Amino acid sequence: MINRIDEKFQELKKGGRKALIFYLTVGYPDMVTFMKLVTALENFGADLIELGVPFSDPVADGLTIQRTSEVALKQKINLKKSFLLAKELSKKSNIPLVFMSYYNPIYHYGLQKFAHDCKKTGISGVIIPDLPPEEATPLKNILKQDNVNLIFLIAPTSPQERMRMISKESQGFIYYVSLTGVTGAREKLSGTIKSSLHKIYRFTKKPICVGFGISKPSQAREIGKYSDGIIIGSALLNIVERYKNKRGLIKEVEKFTSEIKVALRS
Amino acid sequence: MYPNKKGRFGIFGGRFAPETLMAALSELETAYRKVQKDKTFQKELNGYLSDYAGRPTALYYAKRLTEHFKGARIYLKREDLLHTGAHKINNTLGQVLLAKRMNKKRIIAETGAGQHGVATATAAALLGFKCEVYMGEVDMLRQRLNVERMRLLGTKVIPVKSGTRTLKDAVNETFRDWVTNVKNTYYVLGSVVGPHPYPLMVRNFQSVIGRETKQQILRKEGKFPDALVACVGGGSNSIGLFHPFFHHQNVKFIGVEAAGRGLKTGKHAATLVAGKKGVLHGSFSELLQDENGQVHPTHSVAAGLDYPGVGPEHSYYKSIGRAKYVAVTDREALKAFHLLSEIEGIIPALESAHALAYLAKFAPKLSSNEIIVLCLSGRGDKDLGEVIKDYD
Numbered sequence A: 001m002i003n004r005i006d007e008k009f010q011e012l013k014k015g016g017r018k019a020l021i022f023y024l025t026v027g028y029p030d031m032v033t034f035m036k037l038v039t040a041l042e043n044f045g046a047d048l049i050e051l052g053v054p055f056s057d058p059v060a061d062g063l064t065i066q067r068t069s070e071v072a073l074k075q076k077i078n079l080k081k082s083f084l085l086a087k088e089l090s091k092k093s094n095i096p097l098v099f100m101s102y103y104n105p106i107y108h109y110g111l112q113k114f115a116h117d118c119k120k121t122g123i124s125g126v127i128i129p130d131l132p133p134e135e136a137t138p139l140k141n142i143l144k145q146d147n148v149n150l151i152f153l154i155a156p157t158s159p160q161e162r163m164r165m166i167s168k169e170s171q172g173f174i175y176y177v178s179l180t181g182v183t184g185a186r187e188k189l190s191g192t193i194k195s196s197l198h199k200i201y202r203f204t205k206k207p208i209c210v211g212f213g214i215s216k217p218s219q220a221r222e223i224g225k226y227s228d229g230i231i232i233g234s235a236l237l238n239i240v241e242r243y244k245n246k247r248g249l250i251k252e253v254e255k256f257t258s259e260i261k262v263a264l265r266s
Numbered sequence B: 001m002y003p004n005k006k007g008r009f010g011i012f013g014g015r016f017a018p019e020t021l022m023a024a025l026s027e028l029e030t031a032y033r034k035v036q037k038d039k040t041f042q043k044e045l046n047g048y049l050s051d052y053a054g055r056p057t058a059l060y061y062a063k064r065l066t067e068h069f070k071g072a073r074i075y076l077k078r079e080d081l082l083h084t085g086a087h088k089i090n091n092t093l094g095q096v097l098l099a100k101r102m103n104k105k106r107i108i109a110e111t112g113a114g115q116h117g118v119a120t121a122t123a124a125a126l127l128g129f130k131c132e133v134y135m136g137e138v139d140m141l142r143q144r145l146n147v148e149r150m151r152l153l154g155t156k157v158i159p160v161k162s163g164t165r166t167l168k169d170a171v172n173e174t175f176r177d178w179v180t181n182v183k184n185t186y187y188v189l190g191s192v193v194g195p196h197p198y199p200l201m202v203r204n205f206q207s208v209i210g211r212e213t214k215q216q217i218l219r220k221e222g223k224f225p226d227a228l229v230a231c232v233g234g235g236s237n238s239i240g241l242f243h244p245f246f247h248h249q250n251v252k253f254i255g256v257e258a259a260g261r262g263l264k265t266g267k268h269a270a271t272l273v274a275g276k277k278g279v280l281h282g283s284f285s286e287l288l289q290d291e292n293g294q295v296h297p298t299h300s301v302a303a304g305l306d307y308p309g310v311g312p313e314h315s316y317y318k319s320i321g322r323a324k325y326v327a328v329t330d331r332e333a334l335k336a337f338h339l340l341s342e343i344e345g346i347i348p349a350l351e352s353a354h355a356l357a358y359l360a361k362f363a364p365k366l367s368s369n370e371i372i373v374l375c376l377s378g379r380g381d382k383d384l385g386e387v388i389k390d391y392d
Helices: A004-015 A031-043 A063-074 A079-092 A103-109 A111-121 A137-145 A160-169 A193-201 A217-225 A234-243 A249-265 B019-036 B039-053 B063-069 B088-101 B115-127 B137-142 B144-152 B167-181 B198-206 B208-221 B236-245 B312-319 B330-344 B350-365 B381-391
Strands: A019-025 A048-052 A097-100 A123-127 A149-151 A174-177 A208-211 A229-232 B059-061 B073-078 B106-111 B130-136 B156-160 B185-187 B227-231 B252-260 B276-280 B283-287 B323-329 B371-376
Touching: A004 A019, A004 A123, A019 A031, A019 A063, A019 A208, A019 A234, A019 A249, A031 A048, A031 A079, A031 A249, A048 A063, A048 A079, A063 A234, A079 A097, A079 A103, A079 A111, A103 A111, A103 B276, A111 A123, A111 A137, A137 A149, A160 A193, A160 B019, A174 A193, A193 A208, A217 A229, A217 A249, A229 A234, A229 A249, A234 A249, B019 B039, B019 B088, B019 B167, B019 B198, B039 B088, B059 B208, B063 B073, B063 B330, B063 B350, B073 B208, B088 B106, B088 B115, B088 B185, B088 B198, B088 B236, B106 B115, B106 B167, B115 B130, B115 B144, B130 B137, B130 B167, B137 B144, B137 B156, B144 B156, B144 B381, B156 B167, B167 B185, B198 B208, B198 B236, B198 B312, B208 B236, B208 B371, B227 B236, B227 B350, B236 B252, B236 B312, B236 B371, B252 B312, B252 B330, B252 B350, B283 B312, B312 B323, B323 B330, B323 B350, B330 B350, B330 B381, B350 B371, B350 B381
Parallel strands: A019 A048, A019 A229, A048 A097, A097 A123, A123 A149, A174 A208, A208 A229, B073 B371, B106 B130, B106 B185, B130 B156, B227 B252, B227 B371, B252 B323
Antiparallel strands: B059 B073, B276 B283
């Protein structure tokens, strides 16, 4: 059976569309609202959802995701619960779900069990910012048996030979990190994204999606022009944080996502 | 010789870092391998170590301490006598000189007790670097003197307010800074932890402790010691002492961790005694973590031991049975702090006091023909506030 992520990108390619990917911290601000948010994002046209499984020491994350992770951890969100929530989501929807977490919780859970549970609960891919391809062989081999993609990141600091190697290793899509830094919404994006993407496309036919820092429709429009999709996390979580206990939350999320979507598809 | 090319000590170590840092880590490894063979670099480093930092440090026969325990002959390797008051300067001089070779413009570091921060600030001042040090807010309070020392040395101390607000989170913040400023910034990691090549590089810079000890003990006793004892937080002073003796199987290694308020209370930092395998701060090693793989908050009266991880080489030594790891409580360490002050006239760092505390359990079991060398990794001036507070 074809992996849902691969299927999604084929479908997008046929339609000549770019992928709109959102990141949410699992269980943020609380479990019920989180589930509502995922459903809402799908309804508003998201193509893929990254579910951030919180870790106590998120070294690749900026303040927003540090805060949301801390809240999620206080609510005792762990991998086991994340799998349960994923299973619920998969029952109602066909949107590809990807886990984003750090390596330690996954290692501790047990690689074999992790892979099986991904398959059982409809997790189609995994992104682990502190697991470069050099250290990923054991997990990759195990995930392969359960048809779960292991998605790797390329950074602006990656030299050509790493771009080539990571393009080869990454499954589903390639996650291009738009900036030299941690996650978090930015006013301005780097001027070198276009040329870097150009270089990577010389090594691969796989889709490349760009994340880290994207917060505005104008940025989505710009990046959409020369990539296969965009990933937004912190900017969305900032809205969730601002409206978390207010009635207007879903409306605000809709407003933001539709603006991004319009920009991306224009 | 370990680690292997991938930075592995047996199964431990490796390079679990964000992609943004992978090229920088390779660059660092290449630059380090180059200066290892570079005689000019080694000469310059050795010059600073002797004329500036005060090496070689004394190997002192602690006669009254020996008489007190009525067992093995106890020698203290006096790293506390070094400039800035602890072994940390061995590593920071090496790394900051390397940063200069690599044409980096800016130095960053994490610190727990502040000793590594001070040692980095010192090397940065000496070699003309702009320096910023991340320190947990909790540690800034309990090690105020070191905060002021760093400021005097021209370093900016950045308070870390996330997570546990101690060393672990200071390391997180320093990594985040490095991820952001990797092009012009050199990260001076303070212990034998982190992604490859840090555990290798820091170990080699600290091995001067063990190399000197070898020569000195042969001169004084005509034989190698029976046991080496040192405290283990991240594990740099202990690896520095142990490593040169690795192939001398008759020399026992004993690493002393912080049992804090007691291992059963969960309020401790005894990673090798009570941890499980996992990945933190770039390497695969033993780690204090909960049932979900979340890193455990730690506790120790000694800020420099208050860390949930440990260097991968120690995990390797433990796995092959080369070293034994034990833990002593805050209370035992404080007792040893006073003992050494009173009977030897040496005020030890609270970190080193953990190693000293283990002597009470260990030294009396040995005969007077046997020799223990203990690494007195730092002096205790910085801890007076904490110790006095404890008795109020």
